[in-house]
Amino acid sequence: MGHQTVTWDRPSADCPVEVALAAISGRWATLVLRDLTHGPRSFSDLRAGLPTLSAKVLTERLDGLVAQGLVRCSRSPGFPVRTSYSLTSKGLLLRPLLEQLYRTGEALLDEVPDH
Amino acid sequence: MGHQTVTWDRPSADCPVEVALAAISGRWATLVLRDLTHGPRSFSDLRAGLPTLSAKVLTERLDGLVAQGLVRCSRSPGFPVRTSYSLTSKGLLLRPLLEQLYRTGEALLDEVPDH
């Protein structure tokens, strides 16, 4: 069940392809990013949209995206705390990639079985 | 050392994004594909180009690509056997995606640290 994983080890770091892959690395990463392209989301919003994704993995994904400067997080003061995750301008750069993933997937699905 | 992994579990299968991600899934997958976009390659050619990639993983990657209909393999008769892996027309559909990965990576590298 579930979703894709794109995992990092230690890449060439300098290779642009590696950098882009890092951004969409990890199971559910593209789905989390898609949700965020629709606007700011709280932790619970994201969980609600991805029901089978555990809090732990969501946290890992968000931490990774924040660490890469693709997503920012703001917390409301007071209690209970509310969070708001949103894409940074850097994160917005991923849109064309997500769109291309979609288009390529469609093309692959259209293509007939063999050569 | 190394390269990216984009790993499958069982995706929604119908989602185009998942289909596209599957195509570039697994460590070294994009590098193998890049080599193949330059023309047919034998098993050893591919190994030579990716020195730190083990035969086992290369086999896994190629098997996966063949299973998805993205790559075909022909073997020379006689001995020793020679192989020739090449992209199918379906596999050629990945080019725009690989290019977009590159462009997005470049853009991310250009972007200044914060928002």
Next chain:
DNA sequence: CAGGATCCTAAAAGATACTG
């Protein structure tokens, strides 16, 4: 040359329970 077969390790991912 082109792999297959094994075994082993290292990471991800998942389940569950708990906290500020």
Next chain:
DNA sequence: CAGTATCTTTTAGGATCCTG
């Protein structure tokens, strides 16, 4: 609400040796 802490399971990846 928004996570953290643990523990267990799963899976990918790597090393080594062997075969058609």
